[in-house]
Amino acid sequence: MERLQQLESKSIHLLREAYRDFKSLCMLWSIGKDSTVLLWLARKAFFGHVPFPMVHIDTSFKIPEMIAYRDRLAREWGLNMIVGMNKDALAVGESFPAGRCDRMTCCRKLKSEALRHTLSGEWERLRMNHRTGQYEQDTDREPFTGVIVGARADEEGSRSKERYFSPRDHRSDWNVDDQPPEVWRYYKTDFAPGTHVRVHPLLDWTELNIWEYIQREEIPIIPLYFDRGDGKRYRSLGCAPCTQPVDSTASSVAEIVDELRTGKFTHVAERAGRAQDKEDGGGLESLRREGYM
């Protein structure tokens, strides 16, 4: 079987396994290329349907095009779209852009904490009303016990050790030292009450695989990844204040695929433009242990 086909099949198998076993399942969508590929794979796994909610954590500092793109696809594909944010921290200006904390603390508050409390249902969830196109407060506060995430093993060190099904305890902690075995096609799908499981269907994909697949499937991708005339494009998307574009004139999916094949970025980490990575000895490990994606 061809490599992309292999990767697609395995990811679909994992998505179906998650859907079969987790009653309260959601998928995290950062609007970036990886989680958008994951969303596309879900549509393939379930024959055009996405039978679980998409959850987006809005830090309020995302690049504005990202939000517009999210809502457009949510409407076109009929997604059950849920948005969560750390309203309290934003209200008192506890963020790096507002100047009241450093980058790591900002990530922790606006992403990790917002995510944890949105998943558990403790904090307000906004759900898109497809009749009005507006977000409304969601009455459903059921905690999500299965969370599908687009992490890839080749992104950075700590992700290379992830499991496809990775349990998190009640505090969302990741115990790297004691991970469940994964044997053949059998994964950890049983879990004690109060815990939840992160599902990683894209673990085996590389950055190049992602772009080749976007090309093959003609997946609509956010144009921030393309050079729009200034010789710069984003290689990894995050919050505007902490995300830098790279020098590149690639202005289409095909050009990005070619660019990656030339090896231009081989010795430059994909997340090199993400400032928070550099404040933690480069590992992201402490953030990930606390639930960061």
Place this chain on the structure above:
Amino acid sequence: MTNVNVLQKTDAAFFAVPTGEHLEVVVAGHVDHGKSTVIGRLLADAGVLPEGKIERIRAQCERNARPFEYAFLLDALKNEQAQGITIDTARCFFRTEKRHYVIRDAPGHIEFLKNMVTGAAGSEAALLVIDAREGIRENSRRHGYLLSLLGLRQLAVVVNKMDLVDFDEDAFLAIEKEFGAFLTRLGIAEAVFIPVCAQQGGNLVRRAPETPWYNGNTVLEQLDAFRKPEDESARPFRLPVQDIYKFTEQGDDRRIVAGTVETGTLRPGGSVCFLPSGKTARIRRIERFGGDSPESAGAGEATGVTLDPEIYVKPGELMVREGEAAPHVGNLLRVNLFWMGIAPLITGKRYKLKLGAARVAAELVEIRHVLDATELTTVADKAQVERHDVAECVLETLRPVAFDTADVNPALSRFVLVDDFEIAGCGVVLAPDESGASVLRERVKRREFSWETGAITRDLRIAGYGHAGKFIIFVCPGPSRDRQGTETASELAKALERRLFATHKHTYYMSIRNVFGDFESPGADEVVGREEHLLQLGQLARVMTDSGLLFITVLPGADDTDLAKLRLLNEPNELFVVAAGECDLAEIRPDVTLRDSDSEEDAIQRITQGLNARNVIPDYSI
């Protein structure tokens, strides 16, 4: 010089064939024998490390006054560096002109065997590292054994740290002889042995000048020499049914049977059979989102089909092609397994067995012998299987499963056992067990033997009550298929109780369907619980019917296996089966089959007539 070129990232060819062949290779071996060094040095010599990585780690080592080791390259996680040993499998990527590699570094410490198993089970070939000076150690053998159990047949033994034995050929040959014999007994006859000095890079990518006596492959040449495992598409067709999708809410009325083709090839038009239910249908179409319906789906492909006719099948069944070699269907399995659980594998405890897409409750019936994996000698008479033991056992599943044996079709012989939310064991089915042992039957026998009853005989009770005791079971489709039907059936069962009571029969209605959740397609955590409740219900029925009661219950979604089990548990008393709606019974014929057009009164009439015909209620007086 070596014949294999590692492609440097500066070579244009490096990325030219982006989606070519991939081979996944696990690196195993005893702790401290140098697995991480082998991989670290391989990556460094292959030139695939990020810029400045080696320099950064060298500087770090200087700060901590530790000698630089290539192993540190792999220690991406902080806590791992602190401990100085690999605790989990990590993936590394590189490629040669021939293909891409995913290298998994498997830990050698015994505490982390489950991680080693995780790395090895996903791999197609293995490097097993042995320290030339320390020689063959416990985990060298254990890892060898596990690789064989997990189905890996391509193995290169890397005899590392040759510098510590002065590159002595005899030292190398001694290990080759002893370990080669061990591997041959495991069925791995084609293992190759390579003398290596990983710290200096000798015989990894470049040839070591210190081993002129060695003419075989370098490690890198050997990687390229490994073959891709043979295509599973040529084997008999097997598709474990992962799920059934019907997204009617979104206006899609297809009922799609979804799963990943394990072996063989799926094609539309052919007749298929679902096991263990035995239901058959034709493949109408291979379904796909976007694009035309494919003409086939091969081994490893995640797919989905619509059937003609649209029969009802359950997740967990195995789809096979009619006319091809059939798998076994049974509930007694003779297996080889490796136990990873902290609590031992014991008899009398319920586990969950996952095989293909099936999830069934299972019990340990018998331990044939426990293998000392390090010596390959067997230990008989062990009462339990301890952590890190390898054992041949007999397992009984509480409902039949479809499987192949390891010698015929390994993929469908593989299973895991779940104990308390964790995968605690993994293994392969060697054969169906034909000893006839059955945990359930044993339990019933023991129960009958130990019960003492009074002087009122069955006949006296019939004379006194005017009817015999009977276990009346209403079977209907489960709520996930037909919520209304489930409700109607239980209302009817309660109406029957009222009617019987009004005519002075001794009767009792009880349903535990709420305890089951959805009896028909139990969730992951309900598989074991469901069997437990079925057992309780059967035991209860035995007492109720023996005391002369007409005991009534409703079992939404019950199938032949459930009823056979209740029949056994209720022995010597009998069942009376009322079928309401599109039931899931194949072999068992209901005593009364209700029609959709039946009113409640009609239904009760027909049930009481049936009871009368079976001499449960001799005088027709209702």
